[in-house]
Amino acid sequence: MTDIVIIGSGNMARGIGTRAVAAGRSVQILGQDLAKAAALAAELGASVTNGPVDFAAVDGDIVVLAVPYDAARTLVTGYGAALAGKTVIDITNPVDFTTFDSLTVAPGTSAVEELAKLAADGVNIVKAFNTTFAGTLVTGSVAGQPLDVFVASDSDTAKAAVESFVADAGLNPIDVGPLRRARELEGFQLLIMTLQVNPAHASYNWNTGLKVLA
Amino acid sequence: MTDIVIIGSGNMARGIGTRAVAAGRSVQILGQDLAKAAALAAELGASVTNGPVDFAAVDGDIVVLAVPYDAARTLVTGYGAALAGKTVIDITNPVDFTTFDSLTVAPGTSAVEELAKLAADGVNIVKAFNTTFAGTLVTGSVAGQPLDVFVASDSDTAKAAVESFVADAGLNPIDVGPLRRARELEGFQLLIMTLQVNPAHASYNWNTGLKVLA
Structure with missing residues (x-):
């Protein structure tokens, strides 16, 4: 059984897959385009299925x-219920x-x-990685700083598993509380x-990182 | 006439007043508690009224x-209408x-x-400084980085005036667009x-800075 199953083979799959391999996790890439999924898996590492x-x-x-x-x-x-007991990470930004x-x-x-409402009983839904752009995940940092990964969930166990993965990947997990905090995460990423x-912001080119500096 | 009129004599007034003086702006402090307003003005500088x-x-x-x-x-x-033509900066976070x-x-x-709905015609309302904690404004930076100041307004002229002040104060103004983007600013500051x-976050003690690193 692999540690992290990534459904999708686009840029965010590449970013999160890169960090998962860096964290020492076994990884599986599942994609609608089988050739693309196989190519991304091969790119990420020989052990990636x-x-x-x-x-x-x-398989995870x-x-x-x-x-x-x-x-x-x-x-x-x-x-549906096949996901019961699993930790399911939603990374999306429902931007128009x-x-x-x-x-x-x-x-x-x-x-x-909204995904949690659709999910079967026992599926542990977690919000994470919606404020981390794909390119910065490949690098793992921005401006020399580890990426902040904001994590929200109503399942403390699932949240802890995600935070452990994030920390092992060299990133900075921030537990922002229950799932209802996700509105703030998604709203702010819209703003970002x-x-x-906006061409007026010449220095912001899909490569920025949102950080809480302390 | 002074450049920046600050209504209030608490910690945020101190922070913004400190940066306004650093920016070379003339400053006036108005407070319900006259002694407190006078004390803050004296603390900020001899020329502060x-x-x-x-x-x-x-007077500005x-x-x-x-x-x-x-x-x-x-x-x-x-x-009411006495504010018409003025640039009015709202810094608030309507947190429960x-x-x-x-x-x-x-x-x-x-x-x-909501303030814009209450304002008379011709009042130029700007959202700014709601994500900058008072202590970091006094310093002007966090973790060695200039503070980001997110600025939203439906008045481009008012926004430009605020951004000019922010930049002259050594901070990094970010034009986030129209006033309706303020929900995202206020929501994220609730999350912060x-x-x-939360005592679990030992390193976050009202002294953090929200940055878009590039």
Whole structure:
């Protein structure tokens, strides 16, 4: 059984996979495009396995949904009770990408809270990695500082497992409390994304890192 | 006429006043407690003037409401059209301080948007300094980095005036767009405050700085 199952084979899968390997975790990449999943697995390391996006292929207890919000909804619904007992990490930002001016979830809720409503009983949903851009995850730092990874969940056990992985990956986990704090995480990342797409902010190019300096 | 009028004589008034003096701006401190306002003015510098919280005393075009949200509402309502043409900076975080678990404004709005609704026509409302803790403003930096000051407003002219002041104070202004982005600023500062009040986060003691590292 692998430690970290990553569903998706895009840039965020590459970033989180890179950090998982750096943390000494065994990793499995599952993708709809089997060739792409196999290529990413090979890029990440010889021991990284790969497979299709079928629940039968899921070979681990920590499952990272490295896909957009709508795809995450489909996965959580489709897998249903098969995810019970697993730690499922939602990394999404439900940004309206046509306007970059709002989230697609209603005020007062968040992508991850909506996923939790769709999830079967016993699925341990965690919000993490939504404020870390893919390129910075590959590097593991920004401006010489370890990335902050904000972690929210209603399951303390699941949160602890994610924080342990994050810390072993050389990043700085910050427990921000229950799942309802995710609105603040997703909202602020919308604001950060508005900076990246605004040509007036020449120094913000999808490579920034949000830090709580102390 | 002074450059920056600060209403309030507490810790945030001290922090912003310190930076305003560092920026070479003339400063006026207005407070309900006249002795306290006079003491803060004297502490900030010999040229800093002071007075009562009456509109007749306001002697400048940039007015910082360095007071809690409810007091800011009272000021904006009470001053009414007298503030027309002025740049009014709201720094508040409408946190429910009994629970540290939510804002006191409805989801989808913010303290500053509610203040803008109360303000008379022609008052240029700006959100700024809500993510900068008072102690870090006195220092002007955190962990050796200049503070980020997130600035939101529907008035580009007012925003530019605030950004100029912030930059001259040695801080890093970040234009985050229109006033509606303030919800994200206030929401995230709630999240930061939950870290400060949580004894599990020993290194976060009301002295942190939120930075977008690039």
